[in-house]
Amino acid sequence: MKSRSGKVSQINTPYARQITVNQQVVRRTRIKRCKLILLFFTIVFLILGLQIIQNKRSLTKINASIRTSKTQLVRQKEIGKDLKQEKKQLHNPDYLQQIIRSKYNYTKKGETVYNLDN
Numbered sequence: 001m002k003s004r005s006g007k008v009s010q011i012n013t014p015y016a017r018q019i020t021v022n023q024q025v026v027r028r029t030r031i032k033r034c035k036l037i038l039l040f041f042t043i044v045f046l047i048l049g050l051q052i053i054q055n056k057r058s059l060t061k062i063n064a065s066i067r068t069s070k071t072q073l074v075r076q077k078e079i080g081k082d083l084k085q086e087k088k089q090l091h092n093p094d095y096l097q098q099i100i101r102s103k104y105n106y107t108k109k110g111e112t113v114y115n116l117d118n
Contacts (some may be wrong), residue, residue: 089095100106107113
């Protein structure tokens with residue numbers, strides 16, 4: 001006979017033993033269920049965590065791509081402004097004549113061109 005609290009002792013009958021065995025089986029079953037539930041939630045947590053990490057990485061790559069695209073856009077806009085300005089200047093005969101003389105060594109009759117570039 002086992003004594004639980006000192007004054008009360010448990011009766012060692014087949015019914016009492018059966019109840020004790022049933023309580024142990026119920027307790028083991030509950031522990032197994034608890035472990036399975038914890039395992040399930042751990043797996044779900046890991047899957048969702050990996051998804052978050054993967055999305056964060058792709059977001060970082062996309063943001064870097066956006067930044068480079070914006071800088072390229074700014075450069076192209078500046079180039080476009082320069083080209084528009086040059087296009088306007090090409091309608092000016094003095095500027096056009098200056099460009100033809102410098103790039104193509106064009107001369108008027110009686111002029112001599114001295115190239116000082118080495």
